[in-house]
Amino acid sequence: MKQGQRNFGGDWTTEKLERVRKYLAAYTTIMNKYPFHFAYIDAFAGTGYRKLKQDENPNELMFPEIAEQEVQDFLEGSASTALQVQPRFQKYIFIEKDENRSSELQNLKTEFPSLQNDIELVQSDANAYLKDLCLNRNWKKHRAVLFLDPYGMEVEWNTITAIAKTQAIDLWLLFPLGVAVNRLLKRDGNIDTTVRHKLDRFFGTTDWYDAFYETIPTQTLFGKEMVTQKTGDFKSIEQYFVKRLQTVFTKVANNPLPLYNSRNNPLYLLCFAAGNPKGASTAVKIAQDILRK
Numbered sequence: 456m457k458q459g460q461r462n463f464g465g466d467w468t469t470e471k472l473e474r475v476r477k478y479l480a481a482y483t484t485i486m487n488k489y490p491f492h493f494a495y496i497d498a499f500a501g502t503g504y505r506k507l508k509q510d511e512n513p514n515e516l517m518f519p520e521i522a523e524q525e526v527q528d529f530l531e532g533s534a535s536t537a538l539q540v541q542p543r544f545q546k547y548i549f550i551e552k553d554e555n556r557s558s559e560l561q562n563l564k565t566e567f568p569s570l571q572n573d574i575e576l577v578q579s580d581a582n583a584y585l586k587d588l589c590l591n592r593n594w595k596k597h598r599a600v601l602f603l604d605p606y607g608m609e610v611e612w613n614t615i616t617a618i619a620k621t622q623a624i625d626l627w628l629l630f631p632l633g634v635a636v637n638r639l640l641k642r643d644g645n646i647d648t649t650v651r652h653k654l655d656r657f658f659g660t661t662d663w664y665d666a667f668y669e670t671i672p673t674q675t676l677f678g679k680e681m682v683t684q685k686t687g688d689f690k691s692i693e694q695y696f697v698k699r700l701q702t703v704f705t706k707v708a709n710n711p712l713p714l715y716n717s718r719n720n721p722l723y724l725l726c727f728a729a730g731n732p733k734g735a736s737t738a739v740k741i742a743q744d745i746l747r748k
C-alpha cells in the first residue's frame with residue numbers, strides 16, 4: 456500500500472499487525488512439514504489487545520446508528536493476533552516489562568483455553584530476557600518468529616546480534632524512524648553525549664555519524680569555516696539500518712515498510728530479517744512479498 460492510500464479504518468497499527476499476521480500463517484504452514492519445535496515470541500507484547508480511541512472507531516464513523524449498540528472497543532493486539540493464527544504455533548512466549556500490562560496478558564489463557572498450556576508469560580525487560588534465551592539455549596531443534604514492537608529505541612544492538620546468532624529466528628522489527636532516530640539526528644550535528652551514546656548503543660557502532668553528517672568548508676560571515684550539516688534523510692536512514700541488519704543476519708528484506716501517521720509522517724519502518732542459512736531465502740521472499748502488497 457502506498458503513502459496516502461490506507462484502507463478506511465486501517466491505521467498504521469492495523470497495517471503493521473496484518474503484515475506480521477500474514478507471515479505467521481505462512482510460517483506455521485511451512486514449519487508443520489519440518490521436525491522443529493517452533494514458537495512465536497512477542498517481546499513487547501503489551502496487553503494482548505489495543506484500546507480503540509472513540510474518535511478512531513471505524514464502526515461509529517461508518518454506521519453511526521450502531522454507536523449506541525455494542526461497539527467494539529478493543530482491537531486485536533499482536534499477542535491475540537498470533538494466538539489466532541492457523542495452523543497454530545507449538546509455543547507462545549509473551550514478554551512484557553510493565554506489571555499491569557503483563558498481568559492483563561493472563562486473560563489470554565482464559566480466552567484461548569486450548570492454547571493455555573503452551574502460553575508462557577514473562578514479566579521482564581525484553582533485552583535481558585532475549586539475550587539469555589538466544590545465547591544460553593540450544594537452538595538446534597528450535598525455530599521461532601520473534602516480533603519486536605517497541606515504542607522507541609528500546610531494542611539494543613547486542614540483543615539484535617544475539618537473535619541473529621541463533622540462526623534459528625525470523626525477526627520482525629519496528630524501527631523507530633520518525634518517532635525517534637530522525638528526531639535525534641539534529642540538523643547541525645551538535646548532538647549531546649548522552650544522545651550520542653544512546654544512538655551508539657542502538658546502532659551498535661559509532662559510524663552512523665559519518666553516514667548522516669558531512670563537514671564541509673563553507674563561507675560564513677566570519678570567513679571560511681568548517682560547517683557540519685545533516686545529510687541523512689528518511690531514505691538514507693532506512694538504507695543504513697538495512698545494511699546494519701545485513702551485517703549480522705543471513706538475509707534481510709530490502710523493502711521495509713514505512714508506517715505513516717494520519718499526517719503522512721513516517722513513524723516507523725517494519726523490517727524483516729532471517730537468521731537460518733537454509734530457510735532465509737524463502738523467508739525473505741515471503742516477507743518481501745508481504746511488505747510489497
Ligand SMILES: C[S@@+](CC[C@H](N)C(=O)[O-])C[C@H]1O[C@@H](n2cnc3c(N)ncnc32)[C@H](O)[C@@H]1O
Nearest residue numbers: 499500501532533551552553580581604605606
Ligand atoms: C507498542 S507497545 C506493544 C504493542 C503490542 N505489540 C500490540 O500489538 O498490542 C510496546 C510495549 O512494550 C512494553 N515495553 C517497553 N519497554 C520494554 C522492555 N524493555 N521490555 C519489555 N517490554 C517493554 C511497553 O510496556 C508496551 O506495552
